[in-house]
Amino acid sequence: MTEKGQISFTLIFNGQQYRVATTPTQYYSLMSLIVDTLPVSGFGLCSGMGGCGTCMVRINGRNVLSCEVAVNESLVEAVIELIEV
Ligand code: FES
Numbered sequence: 001m002t003e004k005g006q007i008s009f010t011l012i013f014n015g016q017q018y019r020v021a022t023t024p025t026q027y028y029s030l031m032s033l034i035v036d037t038l039p040v041s042g043f044g045l046c047s048g049m050g051g052c053g054t055c056m057v058r059i060n061g062r063n064v065l066s067c068e069v070a071v072n073e074s075l076v077e078a079v080i081e082l083i084e085v
Contacts, residue, residue, distance in 0.1 A: 007071060012081040013038050024072045030080070031055040031067035040082060056083045 011018040011034065020037060027033040031044045034055070046052035048067035055066040058081040069075075 007073065007076055009075045009078040009080060011038065012079065013040065022071060024070075027071045029067050030057070030069040030071055030075070031065075033071055034066060034082070038082070043082070057081060058083055 005023050006021055007024060008019065008021045011020055018038065020033070022033060027036070029048055031048055034040065034057070035044050042054055044052075044055045044067060046054075046067075048055075050065060050067060053065065056063060057066045057069075058064075059069070059075070059078050063083065066080075
């Protein structure tokens with residue numbers, strides 16, 4: 001963490017890197033943070049119900065549904081890449 005309670009990590013989308021800093025209470029899930037932060041159309045279509053698969057990301061090399069990922073200390077300094085589905 002950079003400041004007290006802050007979580008910083010990197011998002012990669014369309015070959016661009018975006019540095020993100022947030023707090024654990026600001027977003028319900030990583031999916032909602034990404035929808036709020038990046039201009040990604042068709043991302044998170046089922047609004048976090050876990051059924052559409054459009055919110056797939058690769059976190060430190062592992063593919064996961066971002067709507068099932070909490071924004072907490074586990075993401076500190078992570079590299080999160082959006083995956084086209
Ligand atoms: S938002 Fe649909 S599976 Fe995550």
